[in-house]
Amino acid sequence: MTASIAARPRSPAAPYWTGFAVVVALLVIAPLVLPPFWQRFATEILIWGLLAMSSDILIGYTGMVSFGHSAFFGLGMYGAAAALLTIKPPSLGLAVLYGLVAAAGAAVFVAYFATRLRDIYFAISTLVFSQIFYVIIFTWTEVTGGENGLTFRQPPFAIPGLFSVPFTRNGLHWFVLAVVALSYLLLRRITQSPFGMVLQSIRENEPRTRAIGYHVERYKIVAVMLSGLFAGLAGVLYAIQNKFAAPDFVLFLISGETVIFNVMGGMGTLVGPVAGAAFFLLMKEVFSRVFYEYYLIPVGVIFTLMVIFLPQGLLGFLRRRLNQ
Amino acid sequence: MDQIIIQTLHGLVNGMVLAMVASGLTLIFGIMDIVNFAHGDLLMLGAFVGASVLGVTGNYWLALLVAAVVIAVLGAALQVTTLRPLIGRDPLTTILATFGVSLVLQKYALWQWGPSVRQISEPVRGDFTLFHLQYPWYRIVTAILAALIIGGLWLFLKYGKYGIWIRATTQDRVMAQAMGIPVPLVYTAVFAIGSAMAAASGVLFGPFAGVTQTMGFDFTLRAFIVVVVGGMGNLGGSILASIFVSLLEAYAAIVVSPAQAVIVSFIVLVLTMLFRPTGLFVPTPK
Amino acid sequence: MLVLDNVDAHYGKSHVLHGVSIEVRAGEVVGLLGRNGVGKTTTLKAIMGMARRTGGRITFEGRDLHGVPPHGLAGLGIAWVPEERRIFRLLTVLENLRTGLDRRGVTPARREGLLEKVYAYFPILKERRNQAGGTLSGGEQQMLAIARAVVLEPKIILLDEPTEGLMPRMVAQIQEIVHALHREGVAILLVEQNVPLTLDAAGRVYIMEKGAVRHHASSRELRADQRVIHEYLGV
Numbered sequence: 001m002t003a004s005i006a007a008r009p010r011s012p013a014a015p016y017w018t019g020f021a022v023v024v025a026l027l028v029i030a031p032l033v034l035p036p037f038w039q040r041f042a043t044e045i046l047i048w049g050l051l052a053m054s055s056d057i058l059i060g061y062t063g064m065v066s067f068g069h070s071a072f073f074g075l076g077m078y079g080a081a082a083a084l085l086t087i088k089p090p091s092l093g094l095a096v097l098y099g100l101v102a103a104a105g106a107a108v109f110v111a112y113f114a115t116r117l118r119d120i121y122f123a124i125s126t127l128v129f130s131q132i133f134y135v136i137i138f139t140w141t142e143v144t145g146g147e148n149g150l151t152f153r154q155p156p157f158a159i160p161g162l163f164s165v166p167f168t169r170n171g172l173h174w175f176v177l178a179v180v181a182l183s184y185l186l187l188r189r190i191t192q193s194p195f196g197m198v199l200q201s202i203r204e205n206e207p208r209t210r211a212i213g214y215h216v217e218r219y220k221i222v223a224v225m226l227s228g229l230f231a232g233l234a235g236v237l238y239a240i241q242n243k244f245a246a247p248d249f250v251l252f253l254i255s256g257e258t259v260i261f262n263v264m265g266g267m268g269t270l271v272g273p274v275a276g277a278a279f280f281l282l283m284k285e286v287f288s289r290v291f292y293e294y295y296l297i298p299v300g301v302i303f304t305l306m307v308i309f310l311p312q313g314l315l316g317f318l319r320r321r322l323n324q
Numbered sequence: 325m326d327q328i329i330i331q332t333l334h335g336l337v338n339g340m341v342l343a344m345v346a347s348g349l350t351l352i353f354g355i356m357d358i359v360n361f362a363h364g365d366l367l368m369l370g371a372f373v374g375a376s377v378l379g380v381t382g383n384y385w386l387a388l389l390v391a392a393v394v395i396a397v398l399g400a401a402l403q404v405t406t407l408r409p410l411i412g413r414d415p416l417t418t419i420l421a422t423f424g425v426s427l428v429l430q431k432y433a434l435w436q437w438g439p440s441v442r443q444i445s446e447p448v449r450g451d452f453t454l455f456h457l458q459y460p461w462y463r464i465v466t467a468i469l470a471a472l473i474i475g476g477l478w479l480f481l482k483y484g485k486y487g488i489w490i491r492a493t494t495q496d497r498v499m500a501q502a503m504g505i506p507v508p509l510v511y512t513a514v515f516a517i518g519s520a521m522a523a524a525s526g527v528l529f530g531p532f533a534g535v536t537q538t539m540g541f542d543f544t545l546r547a548f549i550v551v552v553v554g555g556m557g558n559l560g561g562s563i564l565a566s567i568f569v570s571l572l573e574a575y576a577a578i579v580v581s582p583a584q585a586v587i588v589s590f591i592v593l594v595l596t597m598l599f600r601p602t603g604l605f606v607p608t609p610k
Numbered sequence: 611m612l613v614l615d616n617v618d619a620h621y622g623k624s625h626v627l628h629g630v631s632i633e634v635r636a637g638e639v640v641g642l643l644g645r646n647g648v649g650k651t652t653t654l655k656a657i658m659g660m661a662r663r664t665g666g667r668i669t670f671e672g673r674d675l676h677g678v679p680p681h682g683l684a685g686l687g688i689a690w691v692p693e694e695r696r697i698f699r700l701l702t703v704l705e706n707l708r709t710g711l712d713r714r715g716v717t718p719a720r721r722e723g724l725l726e727k728v729y730a731y732f733p734i735l736k737e738r739r740n741q742a743g744g745t746l747s748g749g750e751q752q753m754l755a756i757a758r759a760v761v762l763e764p765k766i767i768l769l770d771e772p773t774e775g776l777m778p779r780m781v782a783q784i785q786e787i788v789h790a791l792h793r794e795g796v797a798i799l800l801v802e803q804n805v806p807l808t809l810d811a812a813g814r815v816y817i818m819e820k821g822a823v824r825h826h827a828s829s830r831e832l833r834a835d836q837r838v839i840h841e842y843l844g845v
Contacts (some may be wrong), residue, residue, distance in 0.1 A: 065416045113594075116598060117601075119415070120416070120419070121552065121601070122402060123359075123416065124359070124549075128545060128593055131586070132587055132590045135587065138583070139581060139584055174542065201437035232450065256423060259420065259423070260424075294431050294432075294435045296427050296428070296430075296431040297428050300431065301428055303427070304421055304425055304428070307417060307420045311417065353643075488701065488712065489709070490707050492698050492705075495700055495701070496698060499696040499698070500686065500709065501679075501680040501681040502658060502680070502681075502689075502690045502692075503709045503762070504684030504710070504713060505709060506681045
């Protein structure tokens with residue numbers, strides 16, 4: 001299935017859509033057949049996968065390595081928390097709205113830097129920015145709950161005026177699946193459009209793209225906004241699923257893990273990072289059994305080895321293998 | 325007023341320690357274009373090794389020496405195994421690779437030494453009296469030591485035979501090779517030197533706040549900021565910038581909490597990158 | 611001593627050298643002439659391992675240079691004076707020389723001797739020995755580049771366009787140096803566009819065009835019959 005997607009990235013041919021449908025179908029059935037732990041796991045993979053996809057727009061497609069995704073994710077999370085805590089009754093729509101607006105705010109800030117700085121300087125400043133953000137959240141206890149974070153109730157799945165139904169565990173999973181799948185389709189559409197082509201051209205050779213006449217700055221701004229919005233959306237979903245917002249999720253480590261998903265899965269493929277997220281989370285689970293909280297040692301080693309020997313990620317590796 | 329004097333001392337002392345860390349980082353970047361994400365973690369490991377040696381021997385100076393040597397060897401090993409294969413690749417790949425290394429080192433420290441905070445006791449007891457204020461002697465000693473070590477590095481680079489090799493390789497790798505300078509060895513040596521300096525910084529800083537496995541990250545962050553503000557690859561610039569930024573943070577800590585003072589560094593970084601991207605202390609290139 | 615045997619080279623996808631065969635025997639001065647862009651510098655770079663060799667062999671004193679790392683060439687006796695000179699701008703004149711002097715196996719006495727030798731060749735370098743390389747004039751930098759190669763005590767010097775952009779007085783000085791080095795028994799592969807200087811200094815000359823060697827003759831023959839020069843260099 002992955003083979004057909006990898007072998008024909010451009011033409012949405014029948015095999016691709018079949019594969020996609022199969023994956024979605026599997027994910028739909030998942031909560032019904034899996035034990036509760038793995039069910040949650042499946043939902044989490046979806047959320048992290050969305051975060052990874054959002055990051056791929058910047059890292060994989062536009063070639064701008066960013067360590068700032070924890071900020072977008074965190075803002076989405078805290079934004080949703082704000083809506084769910086301040087507005088009674090808790091509204092799903094408002095949670096999403098607040099979260100996206102908050103993430104967008106940060107995205108504007110980062111977008112400004114994206115246009116002025118290149119490469120390493122951009123990466124370093126996103127790193128610093130995400131850390132600053134963590135400090136603010138951690139210390140502004142009155143607003144953000146500081147170290148302990150915020151807890152709130154899960155909003156019902158509601159369309160105002162029509163109906164309101166509280167989420168069941170399965171229902172939430174399907175909701176997340178729907179959001180993530182739609183996001184994926186939307187992002188895919190965008191990356192395969194002329195806009196997406198320009199982004200990739202920027203990654204390959206920015207001066208040349210500029211010379212051809214494209215307003216590179218504008219494209220970068222849009223890329224950052226898109227990336228930030230979808231990362232924020234992931235944060236909102238996480239908040240809704242877990243009913244809390246905590247500074248741990250604004251830690252730089254989240255940004256770092258996101259980058260790991262991208263590299264492991266295969267940058268610039270959208271599907272790759274999702275696979276990377278799944279792979280990482282799976283490895284984390286498996287290694288935790290053996291290495292307890294030191295699972296990051298083998299995972300870190302594997303990641304570093306992959307950066308050196310498999311820079312194309314899992315997807316790239318598969319692609320090459322299957323093309324032989 | 326007293327606060328200001330104390331904070332000035334804090335700023336200067338912290339600045340010197342940071343300068344040691346940043347020197348290694350900027351040396352490494354200047355010569356091989358590697359942004360070493362794991363630099364702070366080398367510092368952290370140095371502090372742990374130092375704490376262990378101190379625990380066994382009770383000798384602070386021995387701990388300092390052993391930590392520097394051990395981490396220098398570790399650094400060399402890391403460079404040869406993970407960074408040499410990446411020569412010639414996109415510099416962002418090295419950020420990712422060193423990030424991976426950073427994760428492994430942090431968790432390794434957790435595994436090896438456990439989660440509790442280790443202590444490194446001060447090498448020198450007692451306070452130094454300035455007017456009517458007391459300031460711990462060991463902090464002054466730390467700053468002086470850092471200055472000496474940095475001075476030693478500078479002398480080595482300027483006058484030593486290998487110092488010339490390092491400077492030549494930094495300026496023109498290809499021509500250095502044509503002159504017979506074994507560049508791959510120089511790279512490894514520079515990485516080892518940078519690692520040793522980071523480790524020494526860790527041991528020097530140990531008595532300030534205890535040794536934890538996450539202490540490295542803060543240093544990595546600040547070192548990055550300082551290296552950019554000072555001009556990447558510019559040794560003198562990063563030293564000046566270290567002191568400058570540390571002083572600013574120290575003064576800011578009078579008004580906001582120390583954890584929040586790091587925002588000041590961020591602002592300096594942002595302003596530098598926007599208005600003087602080659603570095604605050606570097607003359608604008610023609 | 612130095613033999614290029616049917617060498618092909620590529621820059622990326624561009625095929626820049628086609629079956630180049632050149633030989634420099636011990637103590638010889640050999641010229642490599644040709645217009646701009648014909649591949650003369652690329653040939654030198656191929657010897658130095660900087661261009662991707664895709665065919666043929668390069669041997670020095672019988673040893674294939676293929677496996678030799680770039681920093682090993684100086685130790686074998688091959689010195690390079692590149693077209694752009696490539697002085698270490700932030701190093702002083704003396705430090706520039708030290709990159710070659712501080713080799714293994716050179717006693718302090720010998721180092722002093724070598725230093726005196728190049729100071730004798732180029733008095734101006736002695737005068738400027740504590741000045742940064744980047745502050746030297748073009749001609750002085752050229753001298754420093756040559757001096758740097760000389761202190762390596764090489765068996766062969768690859769000299770790339772040493773007189774480019776220099777005043778006539780300096781050109782004459784360079785000519786003198788080439789003669790002096792020849793008298794000492796150092797082989798030189800001289801890449802130049804200055805025809806008279808090359809014909810004067812070199813015993814044999816290769817002429818290149820479009821990445822290949824088109825003509826090979828002794829300089830005496832070329833001096834006698836100027837038509838070949840006209841044809842390939844339009845001079």
